[in-house]
Amino acid sequence: MKMTKLILDGLMLAGCAVAAAKPSEGGAFVAGPARTSPNIVVIFTDDHGYADLSCMGLETDVKTPNLDRFAGEGVRFTDGYVTAPQCGPSRAGLLTGRYQQRFGYNHNGMGPLPLEQKTLADRLGAAGYKTGQVGKWHLEPIANDAAFINKNAPGEGSLRDRYNTIDEEIFKPYYPFSRGFQETFFGYEHDYWVTYDLPGNRFSEPKKIQTEGDRIDRQSDAAVRFIDYHHDKPFFLYLAYYAPHVPLESSKKYLDRFPGDMSERRRMALAMISAIDDGVGRIMERLERYGIDENTLIFFISDNGAPLKLNMRDITLEYRGGAWDGSKNTPLRGEKGMLSEGGIRVPFLVRWKGTIPGGQVMDTPVITLDVAATACAVAGLQKPAEFDGENLLPMLAEGKKLPERTLYWRFWEQIAVRKGDWKLLRTKGHSPFLFNLSSDKEETKDLSGAFPEVVTDLQHRADVWTKELVSNAPLTGDWPLQGIFWYQHYFNVPLPDGVDESMNPFSSIGR
Template identity: 70%
Template sequence: MNDWKYGLFLGLSVWLGLGAFGSEPKPNIIVILTDDQGYADLSCMGLVSDVKTPHLDQFAVEGVRFTNGYVTAPQCAPSRAGLMTGRYQQRFGFNHNGMGPLPLHELTIANRLSDAGYRTGMVGKWHLGPLWNDAAFIDQYAPGDRPHKERYSEIDETIIRRYHPDQRGFQETFFGYIDKYWATYDLEGNRFEQPREITTKGDRLDRQTDAALRFIDYHHEEPFFLYLAYFAPHVPLDSSKKYLDRFPGDMPERRRMALAMLAAIDDGVGRLIQSLQSYGIDENTLIFFMSDNGAPLKLDMRDITLDYRGGAWDGSLNAPLNGEKGMLSEGGIRVPFLARWTGTIPGGQVLDTPVITLDVAATACAVAGLEKPESLDGENLIPFLTSGESLRPRTLYWRFWEQSAVRKGNWKLLRQADHPPFLFNLDSDLEEKHDQSAWAPERVDQLQDSFEVWESSLISNAPLAHDWLLQGQFWFWHYFGLHLEPGVSESENPFSAIGRE
């Protein structure tokens, strides 16, 4: 069904008071997203021993843990654009940070569910509005020769606000990062007709959980969609004593801080589920949990002093995966990924079928009783999770900076610019240490051909800023080019051990 027909259908359904598909209560949908959390950092993963996430471990016991859960980009903004729209973000030119904001013509999950009668709320980090490094956007609204960061401040605030979540399908918002939020309500019980800026005090993650619980308090008697985007363990690292005290002993301070922040998130998830149970709606609520990309290791995981507020290792780990944020190796794009729907999704499942954040929008539409829009790139996961029905075979694609990757089945093709591609069998080589391209040239050709067909459907790749290009090449060659000889399967990448205990 075309998007305009889908919108007309929903409008008529609401106008007639019939709902889209019958009178059965629609399930609530919650998407919880962390920020720069590495693959290893849930204790249910069983990969490292210092992380403590008992509530999320129980979440996995009651639902499903995906061991091959992917995001669409190894960086915050494009990854969130893919999640929120259910479309490869390259389809609308959002290839990496600095190419935003999310275009106004793109529909979000909140747009679709709001039209279907859901109450929609967003808490935490948005990162899909205009940013100081969105060069093309700034050139359009504040042209000139001075640096983009200077000109960004000159853009009219009414233009900036068109891209806020309250203009992108979210009826309630509490969006922000640390202590300032653009909100339709506060934590003291006040509600506002129009969003306004408020200031909070205390642990930023506790406050984001508080805001999510307040939304549930307001809307537990009607179907709701809540997007809870925790700003953690992304830098600047900061936590409160009650969480830090859980991690005594000798360890890098950045690791201690990340563990504390993850504990705050874990406690928050526990509080959220307790709230659902207290209102008697737990069994009518589908919850996803995932990270937006892998942890930034900055190559050597230096324990830089915490008063340094810039880009640095955030203390999280990607073990045993190779690579990190900013890379299309597994450490950049494979993330913790859980789903839970008590009474509908059988618990205790650990599944290795590849899934991707694109599937969240398609699944949300399905459980809301909507026909899947043709523009979505993901798949409805519910038949797969509830009845064991196999997902249809598919190929997953990535393009970021000067890197590209394709995964089909267990095979993954990875390449940087004009360098000959690497081919890995992820079933036997999770750490991407053994290049198989010389032994399977036909498979290389097949995957490259598939990628070219996919890429031809995208908006042409815009020129990359010089510093982004150099950074992408630097990381790629430190992990692969300096250590792997294409076609020599015995070659090993010493950086693959980064992130292990």
């Protein structure tokens, strides 16, 4: 079935009068004068491990019926990736469509997102879309962004103390309402910068409010409210749930769904994921109610793998800091912060009823860079030259193969490259690992000795790519202790001289 026909059918079923739609150069779709552009929704969860959708068939305790339906009506990717195993840089790659290392956002502490970088909201807003952001942003200045803090609060004292002295007006240019989002409900737990509230009030300027109750439910409420306001015009909604990231908290409604003997952190994560699932169900219901379900492209992705902290200790929930969040990466090796599969391979679903045939499970490697490229194409925009991703719609709607490409990652003292089934993984002070992911997604069999020519090819590709980046230093310098112990634990890499088990930072979590 031709893609143009699929899109026309989807638009007509949504009740839109369509004059014409044809592919343009670069793969975008040019609408006729009466055409309504498709809506675009991106749902991004937080520290949500690869295993934790029931449609994955990996963990029996997780329950996500709405997301299972979502996957059944769309595509589930088994090899979906993010650009970084950490919140900030992962979001920077998603929303710019570029490898974030190209503009120096290598890891948390190297932000905020530079003001000269266009966001997907900037691009879609200029194309006539109403743009909305709900939930976590994490591209504003944060308390370990040393360069920003030293510029705006020089002097003595800790970074955090000086960060807390900076006037809020200095932060506002970096908030989502200044980065292309016309409507915001931007916040994490209970404090939000909003252009509307849940009772239905609208504000001409962003206003700070407080909310009560389950934070996930409030973020779902805000997403549904945005659709209520803008269902009659093309919209882009970026819903970034602050879950199941710590601090772990949920309401009785969701906790009661998971009785029985299990760790309390696991129970809490399952409850929070269930709340997300309810929210996705509410969004799909609202789209159906307004008759725009078949005119809406939706992505559902996590920002990185779950933080296991080596051994998934079930420490007290009263500890609100960085600990295991109860989510799992089964069967992948590694976790948040690592460039092994457990850190960067995530739940990745796409749905567009009437255009993308449902029930597909694809093992083609895709990455969050593709979200911006696909969104711009369906909005009728030419693909910007600086984008690093690909438009997925020809593959999703017509079954065409993606162009052959190489995917890259660089984080702390790690670098990884995937081309086809082969993946190269390097970490400071150790020779490269080579894995064939088609038969070993768990990364248990190092094939570097058997295929030196593949190692050489992938290493060369990594070197060429690295030279394109703002910071292209080799893998030298300070290697965080957690990184050393990750690779000792998961890959049996010996501890370097001067490092012993007494220095393991994971042993003191929650104490």
